[in-house]
Amino acid sequence: MLKPGHEGARPPLILIQPVVLSGGSGTRLWPLSREKYPKQLLPLMGNDSLLQATVRRVDGIAGAELAPPMVVCNEEYRFVIAEQLRLLDKSGTIILEPFGRNTAPALTLSALAATKTGADPVLLVMPADHVITDTAAFQRVVSQGALLAADGAVVTFGITPDAPETGYGYIQSGASYSGPVGQTDASSASLIARFVEKPDLLTAQAYLNEGSYLWNSGLFMMRASIWLAAISACRPDILLACQSAWDQSSADGEFVRVGKQAFAACPSDSIDYAVMERLAAGTAIRDLDAPALPPGLVIPLNAGWSDVGAWDALWKVLAKDLDGNVSQGDVLLQGCHNTLALSDGRLVACVGVNDLMVVETADAILVAHKDKTQDVKLIVENLKRQSRSEGIVHRKVFRPWGSYDSVDAGERFQVKRIVVKPGGTLSLQMHHHRAEHWIVVRGTAKVTRGEDTFLLSENESTFIPLGTTHRLENPGRVPLEMIEVQSGAYLGEDDIVRFDDAYGRQG
Template identity: 45%
Template sequence: MLIPLILSGGAGTRLWPVSRQGHPKPFMQLTDGQSLLLKTYLRAAAVAQGGQILTATNRDYFFMSKDELTKARVGDVECRNTFLLEPFGRNTAAAIIMSAFMVAEQFDRDACLLVLPADHLVQRQEAFAEAVQNAEILARQGRLVTFGIVPSMPETGFGYIEAGPNIPPGRSVLRFVEKPDVETAQKYVSSGNFYWNSGMFCFLAGTVLNEFALHAPDIFQTAQACWQELRHTTKADANMLEIPAKHFEQFPDISVDYALLERSANIAVLPADIGWSDIGSWSAVSQLIKADADNNRGIGECLFVDSHNIFAQSEERLIATVGVDDLIIVDTADALLIVPPDKAQDVKKVVTLLKKQNHDAYKLHRTVFRPWGSYTVLEEGPRFKIKRIEVKPGASLSLQMHHHRSEHWIVVNGMAKVTNGDQELLVGANESTYIPAGCSHRLENPGILNLVMIEVQSGEYLGEDDIVRLSDKYGRCQ
């Protein structure tokens, strides 16, 4: 049995302003309309043995992840997915060992875990499937297998793996090397003994648990206590397991590379030429687009005049450049990024500054996705905010109230079922209702079409934290 484990927790700060805390890199759509997470689900389903996939992600991303999984089921291959939900981020070591405990108990210690980051792109699917088969051979020899990407250039943004003697179908590992400078990276590539560290792994659940117990006993003991509490509070057939915060916060914030792989002598690297990219910066995204004669690339409506080496992406507006060279331009509804390609790795510094300023742009887009649908801020100013709200069929917002604002709801499309204090009423297209401050209320979509409505907020404070949830079908009440 081979079970893909999808790690979906990265923030992707170098891909701001598209990737944000509330809608991170795995949910970014590429030019074919598929997100990186959806592509990972499809890739995982094609190699899974036993019809099972495991996703380790933050609880806040559960409903968005389920939506992507639903899209993956449109194809010929369907897999049962179990979600392991983290209360907050603790890097890859915690997610992997908790997943190994779950697989060892619910399936078998000899079940093979294939660890796949949700935000990578693999363009050679047949080569990937062959690499997975070879990795499983090594894993069933009792080894911890890491996929080493055959380097195509002296990349300074990746860690490297130095390979030793052959262990068919892979090689032994001599050492892991941090991101080098250009000169060192060139030597690594020329030697033929170094591979990019992809962050993809393959090992038996029992093997990785034994290795953690030997080389990182503190992490093993924390995970064991966390799993014991989790298994006593979760039904055996549940497809959603919420990790208890009390024990999870005891995990160190450390990657599996540092916690285990660099300490173990039982590591193998499988060289893989699979068309891999971690899509780690806008420079990497630009390489996915065909260039024009002046090496300009565009996503959306873009116009280049006397310009060279430009990458531009627009969600809504036309981008036009005149007489400029060597720029990355990314335009979203509420933020514009302009950066030269050689500074693309520094975009994460913008996110750091936005966090220090507590600016919403580091975590939220103008359109925000919720379990029930989405809302888009159309306009706001002193004492007012206007939103477009879309509610999926059968979905409902929480029963809630606000201390500081009143709301006026106008239905544009569909039918709304509204709880307004002690009243319950149906509101159709071109009809409206008023919710005064302090009044409990709920919005539901009882129909089979998406409900679209305009919400006008008025009040002295209009922040999203002025929501008191009284009940919620999505478990968001404290």
């Protein structure tokens, strides 16, 4: 057996810490994507959500030892993300941001978490809401990036463009990298010449013709210590605020809550603006009164990448019929071309239409021309100005114990279909303005009503009077399904007083 250092010995595995940034809202994918259930949580490409697909695609990277995934997200999504990781059989760390502060603070918190035990892994930073269709190609390039990052570089991956795209930022690659990388194969890595913002069409075409420009993917690799040194040199104010927030953090199972007040003081900035642009060749980083910064490198990536930022982008990456149509759900198409039609429940029928995006959900339908999908966000802005719930939540709302679907509503009444997963427990609570009627459709319910606790089976019901303390639990092994009829003067979700909650929720 060869010993380490002998010719032909297998190099040691590189410890890679997957970091999934899950902060996007995906307003241009409304009505499927909502503020409180954004696109990264949706199964837009198969059975996995985009977040699950992001976590899954790192499995099997050659030459790497993978640490459990680390997800940075808003507190609003914590239970859904925890459940999605559980379904993948992935135990990881979920860092909760009390406020959105863009990607540079999110990565800084991740680096602090990754080094808390003295380790210094290579961070593989991935947005949770992107699509990559060629996993094998992705893993080959990541393996190369890991070697470069382990040697001290900050690596990003640029998407090889196939069109003059105006919706992406660009990275111009410079000279081929030939730095001190030992046995690293750096043949496809280049120094970053510059970052450029989203161009107009003529400029984008010029970039495509020139050949040295790549789309900015938002994917990065670097050692945790290298990122902390770089952010310290470039944006010490961000590091100071994140360090203070991390020092005040507390663990709650797989969740890590950082200090709220300290993080509120953190400036908002992206990885690109805060650090990467200063690593580009030819910038004025030498004028900074700071230690020398690591090289910024870009590696081309051709792996079927898309940020699925709008419906036309999703149409491009989904499988199409011979007429260029994409259909999912209960859809009938007749004489249509280059059309996307998605049904979340009801039948959608399209006849003789071209270049349309048609998306049906329980409470909203979108019809948009393929060339105008960027403007869907204007509809969401309008919904918010009108204080309409369709811009914020779906009719079906997920909770840590299961979900509820608002089936019908009118003056002084509301009907919900409630599903409680096995072992799920709602909070011990009380309402000031409504009474509730519960009817069990499937499974067994354990009901606490005032001083009484009892079981309800299928086709049995009970009544919860206004002002009565109550709790619903599922003690069985199958999902509990029930119909809840609320009646009263006010039926808002904020009419709730929680006395005890298994999931740490307040109010």
